[in-house]
Amino acid sequence: MSEFIGDYQAPQDLLKDKIILVTGAGDGIGKTAAKTFAAHGATVILLGRTTPKLEMVYDEIEAAGGPQPAIFPMDLNTATIETFEHFAEAVDQEFGRLDGLLHNASLLGQRTPIANYHFGTWQQVMQVNVNAAFGLTKVLLPLLDKSEAGSIVFTGSGVGLKGRAYWGAYSVSKFATEGLMQVLADELDGVSNTRANSVNPGATRTNMRATAYPAEDPKSVVAAEEIMPTYLYLMGADSRGVSGRQFNAQKR
Numbered sequence: 001m002s003e004f005i006g007d008y009q010a011p012q013d014l015l016k017d018k019i020i021l022v023t024g025a026g027d028g029i030g031k032t033a034a035k036t037f038a039a040h041g042a043t044v045i046l047l048g049r050t051t052p053k054l055e056m057v058y059d060e061i062e063a064a065g066g067p068q069p070a071i072f073p074m075d076l077n078t079a080t081i082e083t084f085e086h087f088a089e090a091v092d093q094e095f096g097r098l099d100g101l102l103h104n105a106s107l108l109g110q111r112t113p114i115a116n117y118h119f120g121t122w123q124q125v126m127q128v129n130v131n132a133a134f135g136l137t138k139v140l141l142p143l144l145d146k147s148e149a150g151s152i153v154f155t156g157s158g159v160g161l162k163g164r165a166y167w168g169a170y171s172v173s174k175f176a177t178e179g180l181m182q183v184l185a186d187e188l189d190g191v192s193n194t195r196a197n198s199v200n201p202g203a204t205r206t207n208m209r210a211t212a213y214p215a216e217d218p219k220s221v222v223a224a225e226e227i228m229p230t231y232l233y234l235m236g237a238d239s240r241g242v243s244g245r246q247f248n249a250q251k252r
């Protein structure tokens with residue numbers, strides 16, 4: 001069942017001294033989430049595939065007076081388990097733990113019937129949206145367990161809750177994301193302080209949305225800043241003990 005906590009009001013120091021990883025932090029919702037977490041006191045690890053974009057987010061966080069972030073360039077499409085293990089070692093050496101993990105990076109893929117869907121594109125979408133989230137989660141769980149209360153937030157979608165024609169691998173990957181979140185949350189229940197939940201951002205003004213809906217006026221959908229209360233709630237102490245749940249960041 002979907003839940004709504006979009007009217008949550010976060011204290012300014014909600015994420016003080018927290019170490020939070022954001023994937024796909026160079027653009028769109030991930031960029032706004034990274035800046036928002038930093039504005040609430042977190043040290044953010046910016047992971048993405050386009051270094052200049054990550055550097056821009058880094059500069060914006062520093063200019064706003066946030067804690068100095070870390071940048072980790074990684075293409076999730078070509079990353080292997082060794083890439084993830086190397087990354088986890090680097091996080092361990094630098095920070096010794098992880099308090100939050102936002103799985104945000106995703107590929108849209110094609111908007112076309114299953115019968116016409118390109119096999120290679122299907123594999124890439126599943127790789128970035130599902131396999132990479134699994135791989136990163138697997139290697140980072142020990143570091144999340146070193147936090148007093150780790151939080152893993154997966155990013156879902158409306159088409160990951162109800163299938164819709166022509167959304168292909170993206171839709172299927174988002175169903176898988178909900179499944180990964182639920183299996184993990186059930187495994188963590190009672191044996192770990194780490195929690196796992198998912199958020200469906202809803203229609204949000206980003207490049208992905210513009211690609212999916214080219215005829216839409218971008219101003220007719222909300223800016224990423226407006227959906228941040230749900231992300232803050234899930235990353236912060238007020239959601240301790242909340243796990244295995246699916247949130248909609250927008251009322252509909």
Ligand code: NDP
Nearest residue numbers: 024027028029049050076077105106155203204206207208
């Ligand atoms: P964008 O396409 O605007 O941003 C996605 C980010 O993910 C980009 O920074 C992109 O990097 C990064 N990324 C993509 N592929 C890879 C890769 N192979 N390796 C590393 N990073 C990668 O998307 P949104 O901000 O709109 O979406 C964010 C999340 O929200 C996604 O999970 C999406 O499915 C979900 N969502 C979005 C909705 C919306 O209306 N916007 C609605 C429902 C769900 P780069 O900048 O280099 O391209």
